[in-house]
Amino acid sequence: MEIQAKTGMKQTGFKGRMNRIGKRLYKEKELWIINLFALVWVGIFCYGPMYGIIYSFYDYFPGKSLSESKFVGLKYYVEFFTLPDVWLIIRNTLVISSLGLTIGFIAPVILALLMNELRSIKFKRLVQTISYLPHFVSWIVVASIIFTMLGSEGIINDVLMKMGIIHEPLKILGEGEYFWALLTSANLWKGIGFSSIIYIAAIAGVDQELYQAGAVDGLGRFGMAWHITLPGIRPTVLLLFILGIGTLLNAGFEQQLLLGTPATREYHEVIETYVYRYGIQQGRYSFATAVGFMSSVLGLMLVLSANKISKKMTGMSII
Amino acid sequence: MAISLQRFQQHLLPRLFNKKTHGGIYPMKKFACSMLALTMLVTAVGCSSGNNNKDSDKEATASSGNSGVAATNGVNEYGWDVPTETLKFSFYAGYDDQSEVDKLAVPMSQFYKEKFNVDIKKLVYSIDMNEKLNLMLATSDYPEVITNMDDAMAEKFIAQGRAIDLTDLIEKSAPNVKEKLGKYLNLMKNDEGKIYKLPAMWGENPNVAGWDFGIRYDWWKELGTPIYQTPEEYYQALKQVMANHPTNAQGQKIYAISDNANAGTNTQGANLYNGMLSAYGFKNGFKVNDSTGEFTHWMNTPEGLEIAKYINRFYREGMMDPDFLTNKFEDWQTKVTNERVIGNIGTWWQLWVGGQEAWAEQDKDKYNIEKRYMNVSVKAPGVEKSTELSSNFIGNYRMIITDKAKDPQKIIEWLNWEVSTLGTMITGYGKPDPENVWDIKDGKWIFKDSAMDYANKNTNFHDVREKKFGAQSFMMVAPGGWIKDDRLDPRVTRVSVYDMWPVTEEGKFLDAGVNLSWENVKGESWDSTLYTVTYKGDDPISNTNATIKDTLISEWAKMITSKTEEDLVSKFNSAKDKLNKLGLHDIEKYSAEAYKSNVEKFNQ
Numbered sequence: 012m013e014i015q016a017k018t019g020m021k022q023t024g025f026k027g028r029m030n031r032i033g034k035r036l037y038k039e040k041e042l043w044i045i046n047l048f049a050l051v052w053v054g055i056f057c058y059g060p061m062y063g064i065i066y067s068f069y070d071y072f073p074g075k076s077l078s079e080s081k082f083v084g085l086k087y088y089v090e091f092f093t094l095p096d097v098w099l100i101i102r103n104t105l106v107i108s109s110l111g112l113t114i115g116f117i118a119p120v121i122l123a124l125l126m127n128e129l130r131s132i133k134f135k136r137l138v139q140t141i142s143y144l145p146h147f148v149s150w151i152v153v154a155s156i157i158f159t160m161l162g163s164e165g166i167i168n169d170v171l172m173k174m175g176i177i178h179e180p181l182k183i184l185g186e187g188e189y190f191w192a193l194l195t196s197a198n199l200w201k202g203i204g205f206s207s208i209i210y211i212a213a214i215a216g217v218d219q220e221l222y223q224a225g226a227v228d229g230l231g232r233f234g235m236a237w238h239i240t241l242p243g244i245r246p247t248v249l250l251l252f253i254l255g256i257g258t259l260l261n262a263g264f265e266q267q268l269l270l271g272t273p274a275t276r277e278y279h280e281v282i283e284t285y286v287y288r289y290g291i292q293q294g295r296y297s298f299a300t301a302v303g304f305m306s307s308v309l310g311l312m313l314v315l316s317a318n319k320i321s322k323k324m325t326g327m328s329i330i
Numbered sequence: 331m332a333i334s335l336q337r338f339q340q341h342l343l344p345r346l347f348n349k350k351t352h353g354g355i356y357p358m359k360k361f362a363c364s365m366l367a368l369t370m371l372v373t374a375v376g377c378s379s380g381n382n383n384k385d386s387d388k389e390a391t392a393s394s395g396n397s398g399v400a401a402t403n404g405v406n407e408y409g410w411d412v413p414t415e416t417l418k419f420s421f422y423a424g425y426d427d428q429s430e431v432d433k434l435a436v437p438m439s440q441f442y443k444e445k446f447n448v449d450i451k452k453l454v455y456s457i458d459m460n461e462k463l464n465l466m467l468a469t470s471d472y473p474e475v476i477t478n479m480d481d482a483m484a485e486k487f488i489a490q491g492r493a494i495d496l497t498d499l500i501e502k503s504a505p506n507v508k509e510k511l512g513k514y515l516n517l518m519k520n521d522e523g524k525i526y527k528l529p530a531m532w533g534e535n536p537n538v539a540g541w542d543f544g545i546r547y548d549w550w551k552e553l554g555t556p557i558y559q560t561p562e563e564y565y566q567a568l569k570q571v572m573a574n575h576p577t578n579a580q581g582q583k584i585y586a587i588s589d590n591a592n593a594g595t596n597t598q599g600a601n602l603y604n605g606m607l608s609a610y611g612f613k614n615g616f617k618v619n620d621s622t623g624e625f626t627h628w629m630n631t632p633e634g635l636e637i638a639k640y641i642n643r644f645y646r647e648g649m650m651d652p653d654f655l656t657n658k659f660e661d662w663q664t665k666v667t668n669e670r671v672i673g674n675i676g677t678w679w680q681l682w683v684g685g686q687e688a689w690a691e692q693d694k695d696k697y698n699i700e701k702r703y704m705n706v707s708v709k710a711p712g713v714e715k716s717t718e719l720s721s722n723f724i725g726n727y728r729m730i731i732t733d734k735a736k737d738p739q740k741i742i743e744w745l746n747w748e749v750s751t752l753g754t755m756i757t758g759y760g761k762p763d764p765e766n767v768w769d770i771k772d773g774k775w776i777f778k779d780s781a782m783d784y785a786n787k788n789t790n791f792h793d794v795r796e797k798k799f800g801a802q803s804f805m806m807v808a809p810g811g812w813i814k815d816d817r818l819d820p821r822v823t824r825v826s827v828y829d830m831w832p833v834t835e836e837g838k839f840l841d842a843g844v845n846l847s848w849e850n851v852k853g854e855s856w857d858s859t860l861y862t863v864t865y866k867g868d869d870p871i872s873n874t875n876a877t878i879k880d881t882l883i884s885e886w887a888k889m890i891t892s893k894t895e896e897d898l899v900s901k902f903n904s905a906k907d908k909l910n911k912l913g914l915h916d917i918e919k920y921s922a923e924a925y926k927s928n929v930e931k932f933n934q
Contacts (some may be wrong), residue, residue: 072868073467074490095877095912158661163652164582185655185891273596274655274891276884289876294464294486294867 067301073294087301096280104281107262110195112255118203120248123210124236139211142204153201154269158184161193184270187278194266194279209251210244217243249327257314260306282306403447408756410446410747417740418449421475421806422466426454431803438800441761448744450804459483467492474735477530477727477806481864482872484527484728489868493526493730494738500525503739504746506753510809514723514859516931528745529724533811535826536855538848539678539705540719541608546672546685547704547846549575557706557850561609561640564673564708571672572649578669586672587644588651590662590680598655599887603628605675606637608718609708614861616921625922627914629882629906633710635899641890642898655887663688678705678847686843690785697785699843707852719855722862729807745807751815757808758827760799767795768819777819782832784841791830802827860928863921871920874913881905881912 036043067087069080091097122142129135145153160166163180171177183189217240225235241248262281271279282302290299315330322328403412431454442448453473455462463483466472467490476487487493500507500515507528508515514532518525543564549571550556558564568586575584591597607615610633616625617633628634644650651657651665659680665671666684674681686702693701709716729745731738747753755775756762762770767781767790781791795801805827813825822830823837832840839845865872885905892898 072486072490073464074470074486074492096881158656158658162656162661180652182652185653271596272656273598273600273883273887276596276880289873291464292458292460293872293876294460294467296464296468 064304066297067304069297071297087298088305091302100280100282100285104260104262106191107194108259111198114195115199116255118199119206120210122203123207123214127214128232145201146205150265150269185274187275190275190278213244213247214240246327249321250329253314253317253321253329256317257310259313260310406445409750409752412447416447416449419741420451420453420473421477422453422473424459424478428454435800435803438803452803472732475731475806477729479728481728482867484730485866487730488526492732494733495524495526497525499742503743506746506749510749513932516934517724517928527728527730528807530727530729530807531725531810532723533809534721534723535811536719536721539851541605542678542705542718543708544674544681544703544705547702548700560711561708568673582670584670585651586649587675588662588671589654590657590659593658597883600883601676602641603637609716610710611713611715611717613717623922625918627918629909635902638889638898638902642892645891702843702847704847706850717856720858721855723859748808751813754808754813757805758802760795760801766799767791773817775817775819777822861925863924875917878909878912878914878917
């Protein structure tokens with residue numbers, strides 16, 4: 012090994028790998044020092060609490076220590092799949108997330124492209140600010156607005172009736188069939204502006220010379236957006252899409268609790284609301300931890316799979 | 331017949347023997363008098379043990395528990411044996427805003443410190459109480475006393491050894507608790523006969539009208555005051571009023587009935603079946619066969635289908651507010667105040683708040699007392715007794731002293747004082763004071779005239795005692811039931827920590843409007859105490875119960891919004907099957923067993 016080092020040949024084995032890591036760390040020491048605080052923070056607050064996963068394998072009740080609790084293995088993982096409403100909950104979670112991942116994902120990209128086409132800087136800033144605002148409005152306020160607008164005597168029903176499109180008010184809030192569309196629209200309204208920021212930033216980074224070249228080649232505004240802007244922000248779009256897939260089992264929480272009614276339960280109950288009501292509120296922490304951990308593992312697996320597919324198909328990946 | 335011991339000694343005895351020598355009673359008569367006095371004393375004590383409400387003087391001296399160990403400064407004018415060392419502890423009481431609670435508690439806190447040498451801190455958190463209690467258990471961070479917790483939560487603390495055994499403490503230092511709870515204290519005992527929890531907000535306090543069938547009084551009067559007694563008659567009355575009043579002054583449609591739920595809950599529609607179940611004589615949602623002890627959930631009875639059909643008819647005929655499944659209480663209240671709701675199958679106070687109380691405030695001097703809601707007891711044909719009014723003596727909430735308590739003996743003595751009639755009055759109404767809604771004059775508890783001004787009850791009564799005097803700030807185990815005491819102002823009735831109702835000398839309510847609202851309420855309550863069921867957190871049945879509750883609410887919403895009666899029947903049957911598959915029969919058995927166990931405990 013020593014000879015190899017002296018002769019410049021690549022070291023192999025554990026020792027060699029550690030040497031290489033050490034050298035690299037030394038070389039990048041300034042960067043690591045800058046990041047040290049963040050790394051410590053992540054370690055303490057993100058990885059530290061993960062020891063709590065162990066509770067999902069025990070019959071833990073608040074007030075007991077872990078050593079007093081009985082080891083039950085995968086009992087709570089299995090319990091989740093034996094719940095009477097489990098498939099309904101999984102269905103709702105996947106449908107709501109998928110709608111978010113498709114409509115909710117594409118819409119900010121389109122908005123960013125549209126805003127990029129605005130020529131008046133002042134107007135562009137105004138539109139941007141207005142589109143961000145809903146993000147800062149709490150779900151409680153949003154829910155009140157939705158109830159006021161979509162109630163049987165709300166403005167939507169009023170307009171539709173005055174236009175003669177409907178003859179009696181639609182029960183938009185009181186019928187389950189409308190719930191997914193309602194929730195997706197609400198999520199979209201609230202998040203579209205804020206989610207578009209990153210795409211606007213990515214668009215700003217596209218080489219301006221490409222547009223000049225496009226103009227010379229006779230591309231119109233649509234052509235430039237399609238052939239230059241979109242390919243230019245493709246890595247960003249892909250990165251966010253892959254990360255978004257990881258949240259497929261997180262369909263939201265506050266929205267469902269605030270907008271859900273008895274009539275929409277079959278459409279609004281998702282994994283998170285179920286775990287909150289039947290796990291956290293009832294002090295069944297082992298069950299809540301098991302379901303939470305399971306969702307995270309599945310999310311991670313989805314991210315890795317999407318990453319692999321992306322790498323194979325487009326050559327781009329996040330890892 | 332009950333004569334308090336202290337009253338007897340102070341007032342009656344001197345009157346009986348008014349001829350005295352320099353030493354007192356004539357020597358010749360001394361023996362006879364002593365014997366007579368002794369006999370009367372025994373009689374008085376004997377009588378008082380059979381009546382919990384008129385021995386208030388006795389309980390005042392006994393209220394401090396007489397532990398006989400700690401040094402005291404003597405019994406104060408309110409019956410509390412003031413300790414030389416300040417009694418200091420904190421208690422957790424549920425959901426609220428701590429800064430607001432602290433602000434309101436100041437007058438009461440000062441009063442307790444000055445006159446009682448007691449320093450109590452009330453803790454509240456803006457988080458669901460059960461969530462917080464679970465966290466407290468997990469982190470072992472909880473105060474000396476926890477109150478207003480549900481029974482299952484109290485059982486969790488007890489099971490983990492976090493609540494202290496109160497059995498001996500009650501025996502030794504809490505005669506008021508023992509005496510006032512009487513046989514109901516048995517229901518707090520575990521299988522070993524130990525007591526770890528006490529009820530909070532207990533006592534006999536039947537609601538005014540309970541689950542009733544309300545109607546707009548003035549509109550009903552237009553019909554010629556037809557007294558409706560059955561659900562069908564109620565439906566017909568509502569239909570006629572709706573025909574007479576299709577829209578309000580703003581041209582908005584008026585509906586026969588509606589429903590709502592409090593913010594944070596999704597129980598819209600539940601009031602409708604709960605109200606109906608009372609008209610059919612169901613007990614806590616079950617049809618109880620007294621001879622076999624069998625409990626049948628209403629969804630498994632033919633009456634259940636009848637009830638669903640009844641409510642569905644309102645929906646199909648456009649008599650139901652279309653937003654009844656989404657209304658929060660405030661939305662519903664707005665509709666009631668805007669004169670868009672004719673009746674209500676639910677609880678009386680909701681109509682009260684949204685109706686007459688709001689209109690009286692709006693119209694001020696122009697308010698016509700007939701513009702109000704009337705509450706009516708309704709019973710389905712063939713039903714022996716409706717169950718619209720229930721009284722659960724032990725209530726649904728509990729209090730425990732935790733293992734964090736440094737001096738549980740003194741805390742139980744304090745709680746014993748709180749349970750005394752005077753203690754309850756002070757806890758519930760604030761300190762007796764000429765500026766407060768009540769004061770003590772010549773030993774009588776007199777209400778201020780302004781507090782009895784019904785039109786301004788919120789400002790002159792509730793606001794004064796709660797906002798100015800911090801009333802109810804430190805309520806831990808005080809009864810919520812009716813307070814009965816000879817010293818109470820005879821001009822009021824139904825006095826509890828919540829409220830009081832001024833009456834005339836003839837016993838009618840002082841406010842004419844109140845009489846109009848309640849003249850058709852029967853007011854017979856049934857004791858639902860023994861039907862109390864506790865679902866322990868670690869028992870799988872509690873999960874079954876929660877799932878069934880959620881599913882029932884959602885299935886009920888679906889069935890009553892059916893477009894045809896055939897559709898409703900099909901949805902009802904499908905919901906029944908679904909609920910039974912989820913374990914409804916297990917819940918029936920569990921409830922029957924809980925009742926049986928409660929009866930056995932009660933009769934121990």
